[in-house]
Every structure is written in C-alpha cells, then in structure tokens.
Amino acid sequence: MKTVSSFVEHYLKTKPFLLGSLSEGIINLTSLARIMMPEVEKQLGKDIKQGAVVMSLKRLTEELDFKINHRISKVIRNIGEITVRSSLNDYTYMLSDTLLSKQAELISTINLRKDVFYTSSRGVNEINIVLSDTMDSVMEELFKAEKQIQKINDLSSITIKLPHENVNVPGVYYYIFQRLAWEGIVLYEVISTSNEFTFLVSEQQVDIAFRVIKDLKNV
Incomplete structure (x- = not known):
C-alpha cells in the first residue's frame, strides 16, 4: 500500500542533489511540498493535505540525512594524505x-x-x-x-x-x-x-x- 511517506522517500532518493540541499536547510519544505502535491495525489489516487507532505519531508530528511551523512562524515573526516x-x-x-x-x-x-x-x-x-x-x-x-x-x-x-x-x-x-x-x-x-x-x-x-x-x- 502506497503512503505519503513511502512516496516522499522514493521521491527524495531519485533526486541526487535534493537531499543534500534539504539537509543544508536551503530548501523551503512548504514550497517543495506544494510542487510535489500534484504528483503525490496522482500516485496515491486521492486528495492529500499539504501538511502531510511537509511532515513526511521533515521526518525523512532528518532520518535519511543521519543514515547517509553520519557514516560518510566519519570516513571523510579521516581522509589521509x-x-x-x-x-x-x-x-x-x-x-x-x-x-x-x-x-x-x-x-x-x-x-x-x-x-x-x-x-x-x-x-x-x-x-x-x-x-x-x-x-x-x-x-x-x-x-x-x-x-x-x-x-x-x-x-x-x-x-x-x-x-x-x-x-x-x-x-x-x-x-x-x-x-x-x-x-x-x-x-x-x-x-x-x-x-x-x-x-x-x-x-x-x-x-x-x-x-x-x-x-x-x-x-
């Protein structure tokens, strides 16, 4: 069953630079959710509240940023010569x-x-x-x-x-x-x-x- 969260997660993972920009706080979540709304509703086949998309973006941005960047940053900080x-x-x-x-x-x-x-x-x-x-x-x-x-x-x-x-x-x-x-x-x-x-x-x-x-x- 498709949910708002599952669609938003898939959407973020297919946009190479988007997650990085979100983690840097340089993208407004409300504006992004507004852009995503037509595609979310099309995929889920029903009307969706914009606030639900914003909440999913906020949660997934924090989760994915930690999963990806926490481990990566440990490696990057230890770059050698x-x-x-x-x-x-x-x-x-x-x-x-x-x-x-x-x-x-x-x-x-x-x-x-x-x-x-x-x-x-x-x-x-x-x-x-x-x-x-x-x-x-x-x-x-x-x-x-x-x-x-x-x-x-x-x-x-x-x-x-x-x-x-x-x-x-x-x-x-x-x-x-x-x-x-x-x-x-x-x-x-x-x-x-x-x-x-x-x-x-x-x-x-x-x-x-x-x-x-x-x-x-x-x-």
Whole structure:
C-alpha cells in the first residue's frame, strides 16, 4: 500500500542533489511540498493535505540525512594524505593485439624515471593512460601505430588516501563528487583502488578542487 511517506522517500532518493540541499536547510519544505502535491495525489489516487507532505519531508530528511551523512562524515573526516601532481597528459587508445606489449615497453621505460607519474585503466574497448608530459615524445613514438581516440594536455591530478572502512560505507564517492560538482569542477578521469582514488582536472581548476577536498575534512 502506497503512503505519503513511502512516496516522499522514493521521491527524495531519485533526486541526487535534493537531499543534500534539504539537509543544508536551503530548501523551503512548504514550497517543495506544494510542487510535489500534484504528483503525490496522482500516485496515491486521492486528495492529500499539504501538511502531510511537509511532515513526511521533515521526518525523512532528518532520518535519511543521519543514515547517509553520519557514516560518510566519519570516513571523510579521516581522509589521509592528499597529493597533487601537475603537467599531466591523458591518452585514450582503442584496444588492439599490440597495445599491451607497447604499454609494457612504456612501463619498462618509466621504471627508470622515478619522477614520472603514470597510471592506467582498461575498459572493454579502450585503454586510458595518464602520464607526465615529460614523457610525451616517448609516448607518441611507442604508440604511433595505435589508434588514438583522445589526448588531453595540461591536466593535474589529486590523489586522496581514504580510511580502510570506506569500502563498507555507501555514498562516500558520491558525497565527494557532489561537492566537486557544486563548484563546477570538471573531472576528466577517475581512477581508484581500494583505499585511494585519483581524479584529473584541468590545471586551471586544480586549486579550487584541492580546496574542496581539504575542506571536506572539516565536515
């Protein structure tokens, strides 16, 4: 049986930024309830008092905010080292029979250069390589026979060390990416392991992105 509370809960969960805005107190519950009224009555098939929707919004906002943000904030406050690197290039190639052997040659070369940043991820049809721009000529020579899908220059990376319990807490990445999105940060790549992740932004936005991540530790 559908109830006002069940519909309101579903409504909030399907609006990615709405719950966060509600928890910050920047959305008027009465105004939101007024907007929701036609859809609530349509779904429930009967007339509903606006006050019932307001009460459901108030209760669910408090409950969902606690369930989600209380556990997340404990993880976020324990963020470890934040490492920033600049002057990076992002290469994307179509997968081929020869590409992995070329990548192996690249890694052998990089092993001799401790100052070089390198990371890679492989998808179903393509592979992505992020590399210090000092290796650009080496990269272009090694991969000249491969089909390049995209190349982006002048990027910076921010690597975040997360506490081990992050893998058991839903919403940690969403919380971080939400804050970055609110600041208009464009993420070119996101590469993660169990307890850390790296994202790439333009060098023009790296200072803002770093400030966002640093401020998260004060939630």
